[in-house]
Amino acid sequence: MEERKLYSVAALAAVLTTLLFKYLLGSDIYTITAQYALLPSSYDPQPATLQVSKKTGKVVEVFGGIRKDKKVGKLINYGPSQILLPGLVDTHVHINDPGRSEWETFDTATQAAIAGGVTTLIDMPLNSIPPTNTVKALVEKKAAATGNIHSDLGFWAGSVPGNTKHLSSLLKQEGVKGFKSFMINSGVDEFKAVSPKDIEKAFKELSKSANKGHNVTMLFHAESSNKKTEKAIKKAIDSSNPADYNTYLQTHPVEYELDAIRTLIMKMRKYPLIHVHIVHLSAAEALPMIRQARADGLKLTVETCYHYLYFNKDDIPDGGVEYKSAPPIRDAANNALLWKALNDGDIDLITSDHSPSDPLTKNIESGDFLNGWGGISSLGLGLPALYTKMSADECGFGLSLGELVEAMSTKPAILAGLHGKKGLIEKGYDADFVLFEPESAYTLSENDLFYKHQISPYIGHTFAGRISRTYLRGVKVYDRHMGGILDKVARRGVFV
Template sequence: MSGYDTVFRASRAITTDGERACEVGVLGGRIAAVEPLGAGLGGTRTVEFGDQAVLLPGLVDTHVHVNDPGRDEWEGFETATLAAAAGGVTTIIDMPLNSLPPTVDVPSLAAKRAAANGRIHVDVGFWGGAIPGNLGELAELHGAGVFGFKCFLLHSGVDEFPPLEPDGLEHAMRTVRSLGAQLIVHAEDAGTIEAAPDAHGVHYGDFLRSRPPEAEDRAIERVLDTAARTGARVHILHLSSSDSLARIARARADGVEVTVETCPHYLTFTGEQIADGATQFKCCPPIREAGNRDRLWEGLADGLIDCVVTDHSPCTPELKRLDTGDFGLAWGGISGLQLGLAAVWTQARERGHALADVVRWMSAAPAAQAGLRRKGAIEVGRDADLAVFAPEEEFLVRAERLRHRNPVSAYDGRTLRGVVRGTWLRGTEVDGVTAAGTMLIREG
């Protein structure tokens, strides 16, 4: 019962057995024991928490745009991982686009890893990209350890990461199935959006009409039909349209291997609340109406939506066009990496959900979706990635105080509940100075 490197004693902890009082013994960076509080585990160092704080497994955010190398003025590995740690996130998986070059072959993956080397404060993995012309590169990328492959079905916002046409989507699915990999999809239908009114001006309602829910629904139906035909494992990114939930349920009942994520901003904000010119709220797919938000929460409660991740997609203030407030010209993306846990907990608590539910959505489920078997739980054998969270404390968000590179946030001026008091990576507290994160490769 002794000889641990560190022992955490918590009167409240979220473990695989639910919320309990426990002692967690850490040895060599992994959880070696989880015992009832009072068991008397001994270690070189002991860390104790009162009943106002809860010990959580570190969150796993599988949807983060770091943009480094090439666009690190938008965000970079150091600022992104510091923001993650400040928000209780101990693992991120970086998206393959918005960096230069995008992660679409092994040399570009090497460039990513070189940019991250010595600069990361949490663990970082990488998605690969599936674009026209690179499907022959996927096997080598898979062998190099990416966690799967992302594609778009419409223009991604950057020319160097073009979308897949229907034939390319099917080819990509057949390829990833042969590799035992997964395809993660930004599902909006290009034709539907081309037929919709153009995005322009300062009125959020006009922007919302330019990205109708039918665009998501048709694209998701195409993804599910193609997955059923090919047997591929697919993941629907940043679900915004609740209208697709019934179609997803039918696909699962028919044996399609599909997982689904949504994001804190879709669970927090509503289109009716967004003021003219407030382009910090622009993202694609968009934040929709209050009724849609309520149905997304129902989808989470029912298990149709598996996980909640941030889709942290930052840019410089200039690209948000805050000076003109023109939704048609502004970059689409929400900066929320540091605030995801507090944002989701604030809403979840009001809707009667327990903190254990939030941990499942934001730690266990994304870890499982990405195949991170050592992450996502306080359990013997897992990495000792932990966060200490004060669920009853409130704070006022000030964008300029966040660890993100640029002071732009849709949450600016909003009061959130839940404060991260500390974050530990493999049993060592993240101090904001020592870049102790490691680069992850896909297990197996």
């Protein structure tokens, strides 16, 4: 009898302790239940219960199933019409601020990000003025961003001819994730292309840091031209119509990508500690040599972009300069091979390569492909666009939503050194979430675009699913059902 009393007292004490714990933490922690959530254990959405700390902005606990017994604080329930996903991570955006804020600003770009479920951006070192090639330039960029970002933000620094001495110091700066180089004309005078000798100098310098245990990631726009080819191209298109996309397509042949990637692999064999990442792969013909380099143990990763998967050259009308990118969108057969490579794991991740400009620089009115700015505006559009292709099985490989999100969130976070913080719904990670409505079809209009200039090749396209809500570090920052951006003044983004 005495034993039973002691047991009852102990049980009561446990209950009271639990209630006290919930009371003390209730003001800080809240609970989300979702009928469908994408957890690390499966590519298939499943019921889940999450405890989130408003104070730390972290996921406190994750439980499988709808667990009413795990409710702490306020309860937010999301039903079967939407799927709870980790916040997306876009590691390839050109925000252009400071110096070209007439093209894009931190404020407008990061609004577009959270409206599209992207909670973390990594900004490229160009096309801002100055480009982020020195610590001083990085300080200027951070000053422009401070107090003006709605999503979290990191930076790629520039590796250009003549700045080798700045690389090691840049690598130590808060928010710097690695370096970006162009192997062909970048389109702006202040960010010069690197030669094979410049690449070797940078690899040699940064191998010192790699030898000390630092991760060194170098991104490359992998196209390289030569005077002989350029001369032949110029002759071939001399009398061609500049508003015809096929004219522009001739100016960036597949060989440009193949030659550049071949050069990078050769340099990597000499400096194997350097992690090389090829941005915006367009030419599927490069995949065999990429596979071989990986099989040989080289630290080589690859991304492609929304537009190379969504469009092919036959989709592009005369004068449709909003489709112009470098490298260019190629034919349907190439498009299919890129989807296959994504399915096979040969392509690691997908980014936007959001590279906006104003309508005049883009040559919107004249439709001149040869002289208009070569960049596609698409920040925040990737999930609904690519989900649409997949749900219609146009890609032909039966990819799941979970695999798509892995390529747009988990793996970009790893590339940027944010694994353990971003890219998964998991205990200890930032509470960055996006709610996606897979059956809310809509036709994209200019009014849906939050970045500075409402230019996009996706306007007028009907998407099968839609973003409904975005959380950044535990705070709901976007709700389509409540007017969109919830607090344009707060700007809750931080440097990561």
